[in-house]
Amino acid sequence: MHIPDGYLGPATCGVFYAVMLPIWVAASRIVKRTLKAKQVPLLGISAAFSFVIMMFNVPIPGGTTGHAVGSVLVAILLGPWAACLAVTVALVVQALLFGDGGITAIGANCFNMAFIEVFAGYCLYKLISAGSPVTSSRRVVAAGVAGYAALNIAALSAALMFGTQPILYKTASGQSLYCPYGLNVAIPAMLGEHLLIFGWVEAIITALVVKYLQKQDPSLLEAGKGATA
Amino acid sequence: MIDVGIKHNRFIERSIMSALSFLKESIFADEYASRKGFLQARDPRIKILMILALLLAVLFAKSIPFISCIYALCLFLAFASSINIAYFLKRTWFFMPLFSLFIAVPALFSVFSPGETLISIKVFTLVLSITKQGLASAAIFFLRILTSVSLCVLLALTTKHYCLLRALRNFRVPQLFVMTLGMCYRYVYLFIALIQDTYTAIKSRVGYVSSSQKGRRIVAWNIASLWRRSYDLHNQVYQAMLSRGYSGEPRIMDDFYITFRDIACMGVSISILAGSLWQARFLN
Numbered sequence: 001m002h003i004p005d006g007y008l009g010p011a012t013c014g015v016f017y018a019v020m021l022p023i024w025v026a027a028s029r030i031v032k033r034t035l036k037a038k039q040v041p042l043l044g045i046s047a048a049f050s051f052v053i054m055m056f057n058v059p060i061p062g063g064t065t066g067h068a069v070g071s072v073l074v075a076i077l078l079g080p081w082a083a084c085l086a087v088t089v090a091l092v093v094q095a096l097l098f099g100d101g102g103i104t105a106i107g108a109n110c111f112n113m114a115f116i117e118v119f120a121g122y123c124l125y126k127l128i129s130a131g132s133p134v135t136s137s138r139r140v141v142a143a144g145v146a147g148y149a150a151l152n153i154a155a156l157s158a159a160l161m162f163g164t165q166p167i168l169y170k171t172a173s174g175q176s177l178y179c180p181y182g183l184n185v186a187i188p189a190m191l192g193e194h195l196l197i198f199g200w201v202e203a204i205i206t207a208l209v210v211k212y213l214q215k216q217d218p219s220l221l222e223a224g225k226g227a228t229a
Numbered sequence: 230m231i232d233v234g235i236k237h238n239r240f241i242e243r244s245i246m247s248a249l250s251f252l253k254e255s256i257f258a259d260e261y262a263s264r265k266g267f268l269q270a271r272d273p274r275i276k277i278l279m280i281l282a283l284l285l286a287v288l289f290a291k292s293i294p295f296i297s298c299i300y301a302l303c304l305f306l307a308f309a310s311s312i313n314i315a316y317f318l319k320r321t322w323f324f325m326p327l328f329s330l331f332i333a334v335p336a337l338f339s340v341f342s343p344g345e346t347l348i349s350i351k352v353f354t355l356v357l358s359i360t361k362q363g364l365a366s367a368a369i370f371f372l373r374i375l376t377s378v379s380l381c382v383l384l385a386l387t388t389k390h391y392c393l394l395r396a397l398r399n400f401r402v403p404q405l406f407v408m409t410l411g412m413c414y415r416y417v418y419l420f421i422a423l424i425q426d427t428y429t430a431i432k433s434r435v436g437y438v439s440s441s442q443k444g445r446r447i448v449a450w451n452i453a454s455l456w457r458r459s460y461d462l463h464n465q466v467y468q469a470m471l472s473r474g475y476s477g478e479p480r481i482m483d484d485f486y487i488t489f490r491d492i493a494c495m496g497v498s499i500s501i502l503a504g505s506l507w508q509a510r511f512l513n
Contacts, residue, residue, distance in 0.1 A: 005380075006373035039467075043405075058445055058448050173362055176366040208445065
C-alpha cells in the first residue's frame, strides 16, 4: 500500500499534503498536551515498533508470506492521535532515511495508513468493544474486525487515488502520465488482494497480539489512555 | 507445539533475511555518507531542497527525453559521490521500478490504452494490440518511478541521518516530530536485533514450524512481546535522557555552512524544475 513517487500526479500529492497538514498539527498539539514528560520516548519507540511490524513476515496458507501494516494495533495500544504521529514518523523514516517509499507521496501514504486506517480501525475497535472489560474476548474480536475493515478502507482509498490519475492527467493524444489504470481496474485489483489476503493477515495478527497482551499484561492495552486523548 | 517441517518455515528465514538485508543496506549507506564525494560535501539543507526540486521536476515532466536527462544526472551524481554504480543500480532498479514495470505491461495494450496500433500480437484466437499511447504511458510511468527512486536513494545514501534531522529542524519542522524521528531511527536497529535473536532462538531450540496457523501465532506472540519490551524500555530511555541533561526541550547543534558550490547546485536544480514546469505547460 506504500505509494512510491511517480504513481500520483503533482496536484494529487499536493492535495494530500494539504489535507494531512492540519491533521499533523492537531495530532502534535493533542499528543504534546496529553503526553507526560516521561512518556515522550514512548512516541519514538512506538514509531520504531510500527516500522518493525512491517518487517515481520506472516505465513499465509499455501506456503507464501505477507506482512501486516499494524496501524490499527498501534492505535489500540497508543490511542489514535499518538498512533497517527507514530505511523507518520515510521513512513517518513522509511522514505527519507532509507529511500523506501515516495517523498512526494508522503502526504498520500500518511492519509491512507496514518489517518484513514488508524482512525477507522480505532473507531471500529471502540464501537465493538464498548463497555467490555480489558480481558474480554469481545476485544479480541473487535481488534480483528477493526484490523480487517480498516486495512480494506485504506486500500480502497489508495485505489481511488490510483484510479483517478488517468482522469486527472492525460495528454491530448490520450496518453496517461501517471498511474495508467482507471477506477475499473484499480479498485478490483487493490481490494481483491486486500479483501482476500492482506486483510486477513492484518485481522489475525491484530487480534492475536491483543489476545496475548490480555494474557501477558492487560494494563498495556490501556496504556494509550494515559498517553493520549 | 512446533514440529519438524522445512516447507512451512519460510517466514522465519524471510523475516531474518529482510532484517539482515536491512542492516546490511544501512551499514553500506552509512559508509557512503562518510565518503568524500560531491553530494556528501553539499550542505544538507541545500541538498534536501535540491533533491526536492529535482523530484518535483520529475513529477511535473511530461516528456521521456526530459526525465531521461534527469536520470542521467542521477547516475552522474552517484558517480561523482563515489557511490559504486553497480550497487546504486541494484538498489534503485530492484523491487519498486521492476515491480512498476510489471504493473505497466498491461498498459501497453489497446484494452487499457486505446489509440494508434504499433504491433498486433495473436495469442490463440485473441488479437492484442500494442498502441503508441500505451507504449508512451508505460515508458513515462516506469522512467518517472526509476528516476524518483534514484533521487530518494541518492539523498539517503549521501546524508548522515543526524544531519538530515538537523536540517529538518532548520526547516521549522516541530521539535517533537524531529526528536521522534531521531529516536525511531535508533530504536529500529535495536528492534531488528531483537527480531533476529528471537527467530534464531526459535530455530535453534525448537526446529521448524509445522503449519501456517502456528507460524502466525509465533509472529503475534513476538509482536506482543516486542511491544511489552518497548513499553518497559521507554522508562529506561527517559531516565537516560534525564541523566544526560534533558530538560523537556532537546538541543540540536547547528554548524552547517552554505558554500558557493551549494548555491550553484541549487541554481541548477531550480532551473531544471523551471524547465520541467515550462514543458509541462506548453508541451502536450
